[in-house]
Amino acid sequence: MSEPMTISGNRALLIEEKLIFELDNPGSVAIDLPEPAPFDLERLGDAPRRGRVALPDLSEPQVVRHYTRLSQKNYGIDSGFYPLGSCTMKHNPRLSEKVARLPGLADLHPLQPQKTVQGALEVIDSLAHWLKELTGMPAVAMSPAAGAHGEWCGLMAIRSAHEDKGESHRRRVLVPESAHGTNPASAAMCGYSVDPIPALENGRVDVAALKAKLGPDVAALMLTNPNTCGLFETEIIEIAAAVHGAGAYFYCDGANFNAIVGRVKIADLGIDTMHINLHKTFATPHGGGGPGAGPTVLSAALAPYAPVPYVVHGAGGLEMVEGKRAGAKPFGRVKGFHGQFGVFIRALAYIMSMGSDGLRQASSDAVLNANYLLASLKDDLSASFDGPCMHEALFDDRFLKDTGVTTLDFAKAMIDEGYHPMTMYFPLVVHGALLMEPTETESKDTLDQFIAVVRGLAAKAKAGAAEDFKAAPRLTPRRRLDETLAARSPVLRWKPAAE
Amino acid sequence: MRYLPLTESDRRAMLDVIGAKSVDELFRDVPQSARLAGPLPLPAHQGEMEVERAFTRMAGKNLSAGCAPFFIGAGVYRHHIPAAVDQLLLRGEFLTAYTPYQPEVSQGTLQMLFEFQSQVATITGMDVANASMYDGATATAEAAIMACRITKRGKVIVSGGLHPHYAETVETSLRYTEMEAEILPPDPLGMEDMIGRVDGKTACVIVQNPGFFGTVRDLRPLAALCHEAGALLVVMVAEPTSLGLIESPGAMGADIVVAEGQSLGMGMNFGGPGLGLFATREKYLRQMPGRLAGQTVDVDGRRGWVLTLSTREQHIRREKATSNICTNSGLCALAFSIHLTMLGGTGFGRLAELNHLAATRLEQKLKAVTGLRVLPQSYYNEFAVHLGDDADAAAVVDALADKGILAGVPASRFYPTWPELKPVLILAATETNTEDDMDKLVAALKEVV
Amino acid sequence: MSSKRFTKDHEWIDVEGDIGTVGISDYAQHALGDVVFVEVPEAGREIAKGAEAAVVESVKAASEVYSPVSGTVTAGNAAIVDQPGLVNEAAEGAAWFFKLKLANPAELNDLMDQAAYDAYLKTLE
Structure with a gap:
């Protein structure tokens, strides 16, 4: 059965959509603004006045249709199963969206007098309280805007603590080879050099190699736990002791905190600082790439260096500290204003909805779902490590050996089957990685259907259907895109044809 | 729990496939000393109604911009969003x-x-x-x-x-x-x-x-x-x-x-x-x-x-x-x-004019406040004013907040160690400000300064 | 028999008189995939053996090109800057990266000849 050709190029619900610049209809308006009175006073100084800016004019119906059509070319968690390993694509509760839009929270300026925003400070303080209790850590820097920003914040606190002790010679940071790329990049932004640590056959850090690399010039270890292979670092307490024994600090990348919330307090593992991706663990929307939030918990040794601002309980109520204060040695400020407040509201609404019992159940179900995928698919795909895994299951491409099908091809075939693919080619420590993270918000029925499809695809690949895989996806608004062309001749903005 | 689809019977069936007796068994790689036996002593789960009520309560403790004549800018601006x-x-x-x-x-x-x-x-x-x-x-x-x-x-x-x-x-x-x-x-x-x-x-x-x-x-x-x-x-x-x-x-x-x-x-x-x-x-x-x-x-x-x-x-x-x-x-x-698509080329220019117009209107009205002077020679929709040598802009903002007016940001909030900035207040006006808002601000400033 | 010599990082150098021509090996271009961007050094730059001299990028990978020997750059290959795809077509020929005047020809002795490099590639399989 072949696809019918249409005159329009549209395919029923999938409608071709031009760029807004190509929809320009000069004179159309989508917002009725009053006609400005002529200026009887102009205060623009010596700066040249600008003429009409070359933006397209559209009416509201055109705008609404444009973005609706664009949205229909996207896959979201609302659309279907999204087992994107390491990214934690769980359901985003709509209550969070509703309360974030209460005018008493959304329509607030960050620089209003503090007595007029006590409720907003309470949101920040309540979320901070939950994060400290869930991790067992005494302090949290709330302002980092995302995970990588939190990594940098944690390392800045570490570096400040070392400088304060007169140990500015500590400039080396140990980072496992399996780490997210943000880890070495964040270390570099603190003036640190990066020393990679190899992994063992069982997917864990090589503790002997790590210990051998510790020394008086090491500032910190950055370790993801559970790690990027979806495994808990079994030797973590011993690792922490060794790191502290060498006078260094232990940074934990909290990207996978969602696997252990309510089951493990990271303070009990010897961790000094960890960022928490609210957009992963606490179910705030990923929004096509942000905004996130990366509050960073700190041990007692690092807490004095927390950046401004932060909320304290004062005599007259809650107080936002924005400057220097006795006893504190903030390393500075990481962004404008007070942090990702809109994300805080959503995360707190989720946390309050789940409660202590629900959060523990969520991590239990996330781990159960991942192990169910691992157990169900290990004979059809090739599991990189024996179970149990934590919140995600890692496979490699051994099962595709000699089939002519690559991990990429396999992923693209999953798209035609109606799934968002798993994470591909990460972590780098196994060949052709397929990293699947189901999360706790998927039903057994969804997983069973997915398992049946993946088994079917694996059988098809082994049966010699490489050409079908190479041609996938066929049913998407666009098929495989030429990334080489995009990079060799970058076109990064629309330009009128005449230019 | 409403965000968790698995039932107890699902969980048992899945554990059977995995070959584990309990979910706890799946956490066996976690060192024993770090495993929590049960939920932490924190509040339990709540329904939508209860959570919404808690947020409505917190929201009610704030003075939101829509409920007050509002003139704060300094990096965050209040505009009408379609x-x-x-x-x-x-x-x-x-x-x-x-x-x-x-x-x-x-x-x-x-x-x-x-x-x-x-x-x-x-x-x-x-x-x-x-x-x-x-x-x-x-x-x-x-x-x-x-x-x-x-x-x-x-x-x-x-x-x-x-x-x-x-x-x-x-x-x-x-x-x-x-x-x-x-x-x-x-x-x-x-x-x-x-x-x-x-x-x-x-x-x-x-x-x-x-x-x-x-x-x-x-x-x-x-x-x-x-x-x-x-x-x-x-x-x-x-x-x-x-x-x-x-x-x-x-x-x-x-x-x-x-x-x-x-x-x-x-x-x-x-x-x-x-x-x-x-x-x-x-x-x-x-x-x-x-x-x-x-x-x-x-x-x-x-x-x-x-x-x-x-x-x-x-x-x-x-x-x-x-x-x-x-x-x-x-x-x-x-x-x-x-x-920006909704504004288009036409609306983008017009919105800017409306903002500048609002600020110049505010400057004109502020002439009624004795001792107040606008500091910069030029501006767009925001300018610093000096309230007089002995004035404390932070105290003025505080007093006006008590009258339900959000009257800009005192420069001392950013520069606490610069005494010469103590009388300086930063005011913004956008297309959202009405003549009435401005009159209320001016009247209150005349009383307080 | 090729006069090229190779490094373990997959650069090659071909010397005529006291001028060496440097590029990346066919193995390297194949491993990178479609090359989309190249940066070559300017004439006059002094480069030490093993120092970063050029950059080569594909869609999913970026790699430094290290100079196999010390010397002074006499030319960068503008053709591959304009058309990075040439690196995929003629890595060990027209798509050379730069030429340099050798400071210490004895350094060539540290490099592999074609046969040794081929044997080295076998160990990477």
Whole structure:
């Protein structure tokens, strides 16, 4: 059965959509603004006045249709199963969206007098309280805007603590080879050099190699736990002791905190600082790439260096500290204003909805779902490590050996089957990685259907259907895109044809 | 629990397949000493009604901007946001999608980002823009680092007209690097002169236009001064609606333009999330931080979009990346883009005129307040005022808040150690301010000052 | 018999008189995939043996090109900057990266000849 050709190029619900610049209809308006009175006073100084800016004019119906059509070319968690390993694509509760839009929270300026925003400070303080209790850590820097920003914040606190002790010679940071790329990049932004640590056959850090690399010039270890292979670092307490024994600090990348919330307090593992991706663990929307939030918990040794601002309980109520204060040695400020407040509201609404019992159940179900995928698919795909895994299951491409099908091809075939693919080619420590993270918000029925499809695809690949895989996806608004062309001749903005 | 689909019988059936007796068994790699036996002693789960009630209570403790004559700016501006913006960004396919790493199922986000980049490049007058940064402050810090990389120099000169939070963010970002920020004193009159400061060690000069205290500048002489010394000019725009009325930084000679995009499409949200805009010249493209959407074709030759030039980024270049940024402000970029699309070329200019008009109207009305003087010679929709030598602007703001008026930001909130700034108040007016709002502010100021 | 010599990082150098021509091996271009961007050094730059001299990027990978020997750059290959795809077509020929005047020809002795490099590649399989 072949696809019918249409005159329009549209395919029923999938409608071709031009760029807004190509929809320009000069004179159309989508917002009725009053006609400005002529200026009887102009205060623009010596700066040249600008003429009409070359933006397209559209009416509201055109705008609404444009973005609706664009949205229909996207896959979201609302659309279907999204087992994107390491990214934690769980359901985003709509209550969070509703309360974030209460005018008493959304329509607030960050620089209003503090007595007029006590409720907003309470949101920040309540979320901070939950994060400290869930991790067992005494302090949290709330302002980092995302995970990588939190990594940098944690390392800045570490570096400040070392400088304060007169140990500015500590400039080396140990980072496992399996780490997210943000880890070495964040270390570099603190003036640190990066020393990679190899992994063992069982997917864990090589503790002997790590210990051998510790020394008086090491500032910190950055370790993801559970790690990027979806495994808990079994030797973590011993690792922490060794790191502290060498006078260094232990940074934990909290990207996978969602696997252990309510089951493990990271303070009990010897961790000094960890960022928490609210957009992963606490179910705030990923929004096509942000905004996130990366509050960073700190041990007692690092807490004095927390950046401004932060909320304290004062005599007259809650107080936002924005400057220097006795006893504190903030390393500075990481962004404008007070942090990702809109994300805080959503995360707190989720946390309050789940409660202590629900959060523990969520991590239990996330781990159960991942192990169910691992157990169900290990004979059809090739599991990189024996179970149990934590919140995600890692496979490699051994099962595709000699089939002519690559991990990429396999992923693209999953798209035609109606799934968002798993994470591909990460972590780098196994060949052709397929990293699947189901999360706790998927039903057994969804997983069973997915398992049946993946088994079917694996059988098809082994049966010699490489050409079908190479041609996938066929049913998407666009098929495989030429990334080489995009990079060799970058076109990064629309330009009128005449230019 | 409403977000957890598994039932007890599902769990038992799944454990059977796994071959484990209990979920606890799946956590056996966690050291025994660190395993919690049961839920932490924190509140248990709650229904929607209870949670909503708790947030309504917290919201009720705040004085929201819509309930008061409101004149606060200083980096976050209150504008009218068309209803369609929020309705559209709530579409689940936008809201609940990840970063568009699988382009065939992400053409919506990718086309939107391409349009966003085009809009940002257009309004800033630059060649290329990225797909957004966290906020204006971090974008400014990234611009400083990029300028150092391009010029292979280490000195960053920060104007006293740059938002003090941004200056602090730049200083913090450079703290443990080979680079160094020289932050000039606050410049309420807009009289700062860079002549004699820019030399062969200067990587860039960072200025904000309009400035933190309001001043609008012709940047062309400063651009010439920078370029003569081999330095770059970084221009920060905290209020992007101003670009509908004032010549673009690109046309005035900027090498990198950064901005806070919150004014368009986003509410104030107590200051976060923001939207960092980042634009530059084509020749510096490969030194730019952040994601980029680029145009290409699919195997059938149809136009489409992908993330491109990723080798600059952390997931490929690791410690040699241009930045550690990964997550950006995708949904905020969508909000910005929809709002700007709704404004169009016509509306963008008109909105800017309405804002300038509101501010000039406010200046005229403030003449009725004895002892008050407007400090900058020029401004767009915001200006600093001096309330008189003995006045304490913070106390005035406090007293007016008690009358239900949110009357700007005292400069002392940012500069507590500068006594000469104690009487200085920063006031903003936008298209949302009515004549009545202004009259109430003026009447209250007359009483208090 | 080729006069090329190779490094373990997959650069090659071919010397005529005191001028060496440097590029990346066919194995390297194949491993990178479609090359989309190249940066070559300017004439006059002094480079030490093993120092970063050029950059080569594909869609998903970025790599530094290290100089196999010390010397002063006499030319960068503008053709591959304009058309990075040439690197995929003629890595060990027209798509050379730069030429340099050798500072210490004895350094060539540290490099592998074609046969040794081929044997080295076998160990990477």
